Amino acid sequence: MATTALLLLIVLHLLVATAAAQRKLPVARPGCRDRCGNITVPYPFGIGAGCYRVEAGAKSLRFELEWFPLYRVTSCTGIGCCQSEIPSGIGFFEPTIRDFPRGQEGFSFYANSTPCRYVFLVDKEWFSYTDSVFLNRTDDFDVPVVLDWAIRNVGNCSAARQNTTDFACRGAHSKCFSVTNGLGYRCNCSQGYDGNPYLEVLDGGCTDINECQLKGDYPCYGVCNNTQGGYTCQCHPGTSGDATRKDGCRPKDKFTLALKVVTGVSVGVFLSVFMCFWLYLGLQKRKLIKAKQSFFEHNGGVILQQQMRSYSGTAGGGGGGFKIFSEEELEKATNNFSADQILGRGGHGIVYKGVLEDKAVVAIKKSKVMEATETKEFAREMLILSQINHRNVVKLHGCCLEVEVPMLVYEYVSNGTLYHYIHGGEGLDNNKALDPRLRIAAESAEALSYMHSSASPPILHGDVKTANILLDDNLTAKVTDFGASKLAPNDEVEIATLVQGTCGYLDPEYLMTCQLTDKSDVYSFGVVLLELLTGKKPIRFDGPEEGRSLVSGFMIAAKVGGHYELLDNQVRNEMRPEALEEITHLMMRCVSMSGEERPSMKEVAERLEALRRYQRHPWGQAGAGDPEEGQSLLGREQQRDVNYKFKPQDVLDLEEASTYTFSL
Structure with a gap:
């Protein structure tokens, strides 16, 4: 079984x-x-x-x-x-x-x-x-x-190929393989081909397999394309993945690999650049903060803060008191210092109109340069100036110290400068009568007198000129630009201080001694008074050399008695001879070459106010009133002759000293 x-x-x-x-x-x-x-x-x-x-x-x-x-x-x-x-x-x-x-x-x-x-x-x-x-x-x-x-009539494939007639592998795609079990070889079809490798192609030898028709052996769930010895299987358009697997194709991501690579690289580069830029900005910001702190300390900010605390209510940051502004606050107030906000330009800097966060309108002076010696007392000067509360002095609201050259914030005065009032448009005309001129002169003198005599310590302006006298809508004078001001020395020894004055207004004695005194402001105001009454600029660059300076030309004209012709028609027509002589005498004293012979600003203010009262009084009108009463109003005894002695230094290059008599 x-x-x-x-x-x-x-x-x-x-x-x-x-x-x-x-x-x-x-x-x-x-x-x-x-x-x-x-x-x-x-x-x-x-x-x-x-x-x-x-x-x-x-x-x-x-x-x-x-x-x-x-x-x-x-x-x-x-x-x-x-x-x-x-x-x-x-x-x-x-x-x-x-x-x-x-x-x-x-x-x-x-x-x-x-x-x-x-x-x-x-x-x-x-x-x-x-x-x-x-x-x-x-x-x-x-x-x-x-x-x-196996076919064992030869030992292996190499030996079999030597006899092409008897070689059993037939056709281009029938491949010979030596057997490992003894001698001999066998034939197989190449990958992707099927048939009997021992027969010719036409007799049923190795032919290409159509894999697309044999889905059981060659699965394809996409688009199948037969190729010689193989096939391709791709996902349907709009999809991607492995089409040989069921559910292997997914809707194609529009975000292609190339796009992903490009996007990834771009994002990486962008992030790298952004990080570098961010670090750069951070370093620059730190550098800027350090620079601002350095400027703040150098400009006396720490000292100013300490002094402000000691003034508690008067120098605080709120109300109408003094404030230390940041640079950002002033940039915002002036629209980043836009050219549209410029009120005026000068040799020392530019003045901008600004609107603070509390809607207060201010004038911001952005100076160009400051002497190194000025920064030592700057904080003290600013605090003292902020305490000045005079109707004819432009109020200093604050300053910015975190910049190289401190910026000053003043009250805004809307009607421009005295310079434009005199020289703007057609200049002085019939609408600009004598009384407003005298009032502007008196108010300006009062402001300087207050700074010299009533402020503690006394304050010297250093750059008195018509461009630094502002006018409001009522033509009230307000002296400004005390950024160049100096505190008068406490001891009796005058300290030499450098001030950037303005040509035509600068004290000639200061040019020789480099010493700024209260009489320097008196000289500059004398030029302003002369400019106000003549309607002429202090310096002109045409005509004879000796007449280019308004002061020099007036002195030369006075030598021959022709100085009245230099005065404006309104002044000559409206002022009584006594008042005209008085104000002429006052101007000449103010512009004297010697500071000792100049009156104080207090005296100048008093004389101008007396002249203004006299001129406004019914007796002071031209051709009216009692002369003795007029002299009383002028504040001095009646004199038939007023003698004024000119010295060589008064009239620069004139002849030896002479005495001129002005008859009333």
């Missing part, structure tokens, strides 16, 4: 295995039978003459299963798991198997453990033992067997 079962198993599976080895090949040569019963016989095997390759190898196969009284066994012993490989490279192999009787000594356990009695040849690549498959089976079952064969 065992012998019969094994024999049938071997014969059946040997033939099946032969077909299985070439299961996809066209089987026979053209004109030859390819089947024997239900067994397919492929070439180089064949049925009938001319249908097989004669040199195929072994001429016969013999399988025998007999009982031999042999007890020698190999390592193949056991229950159900016994297997032994057929050695390679042999010409003949005869396996022998034996069933031990149940009563055999030493084998009773094995014999009684299972009723199975079967043995089979099987492909070792297929065989994998499990109890559930092979243990206690009593039915018939099939297992695959592979016939290991």
Whole structure:
């Protein structure tokens, strides 16, 4: 029974295995039978003459299963798991198997453990033992067997290719493989091709496989395109991914890889540049903060803050008091110092109109330069100037110290400067009568007198001129630009101070001594008074050299009695001779070359106010009133002759000192 079962198993599976080895090949040569019963016989095997390759190898196969009284066994012993490989490279192999009787000594356990009695040849690549498959089976079952064969008339492929006529691998896509089990070779179709590698292409040899038609073996869930030896499988348009897998294609991301790379690089570069720029701005900001702090300390900001705290209510930052502004506040107030906000330009700087956060309108002076010596007392001067509260002095609201040259914030005066009042448009005309001129002169003198005599300590202006006298809508005079002001020295020894005055107004004695005194302001005011009454500029650059200076020209004219002709028509027509002589006398004293001979600003203010009262009094009108009463109003005794002695230094390059008599 065992012998019969094994024999049938071997014969059946040997033939099946032969077909299985070439299961996809066209089987026979053209004109030859390819089947024997239900067994397919492929070439180089064949049925009938001319249908097989004669040199195929072994001429016969013999399988025998007999009982031999042999007890020698190999390592193949056991229950159900016994297997032994057929050695390679042999010409003949005869396996022998034996069933031990149940009563055999030493084998009773094995014999009684299972009723199975079967043995089979099987492909070792297929065989994998499990109890559930092979243990206690009593039915018939099939297992695959592979016939290991080769063309063995030569040793290997290299030797076979030397004889192209007898070379078994036919066609361009039939590849030769040397066998490892002894000598010989076999043929297979190249990857992507199918057919019988031993036949020509036209006879059914290796041809291209259309993988797109074999979706079971070559799955493609997209667009399949067959190629020679292969195929391509791509996702449908608008999708991307792996089309060989089900659900492997996804809607295509419009953000392509290239775009992602470019975007990533761009973002990286942008972030790097941004970080560098941010760090740069941070460093610049720190540098700016340090610079502002340095300027603030250098300009006396710390000292000023300490002094402001000591003044609690009067010098605080709120109300109408003094305030230290930041640069940002002033930039915002002037629209970043826009040219549209400029009120005026001067040799010392530019004045801007600004609107603070509390809607207060101010004038902001942005100076160009400041002497190093000025910064030492700047804080003290600013605080003292901020305490001045006089109707004819422009109020100093504050300053900005965190810049190289401090900026000053003044009250805004809306009607321009006295310079423009005199010289703007058509100059002085009939609408600019005498009384407003006298009032402007008196108010300006009063402001300077207050600074010299009433302020503590006294304050010197240093740059008195018509451009620094502002007028409001009522033509009220307000003296400004005390940024160049100096505190008068406390001791009796005058300290030399450098002031950037204005040509035509600058004290000639100061030019020789470099000492600024209160009499320097008196001289400059004398020029302003002369300019106000003549309507002429203090310096002109045409005409004879001796007449280019208004002061010099007036003195020269006075020498020959022609100085009245230089006065404005309104002044000559409206002023009484006494008042005209008085104001002429006052102007000449103010512009004296010697400071000792000049009156004080207090005296000047008093004389101008007396002249104004006299001129406004009914007796002071031209041709009216009692002369003695007029002299009383002028504040001095009646004199028939007023003698004024000119010295050589008074009239620069005139003749020796002479005495001129003005008759009333």
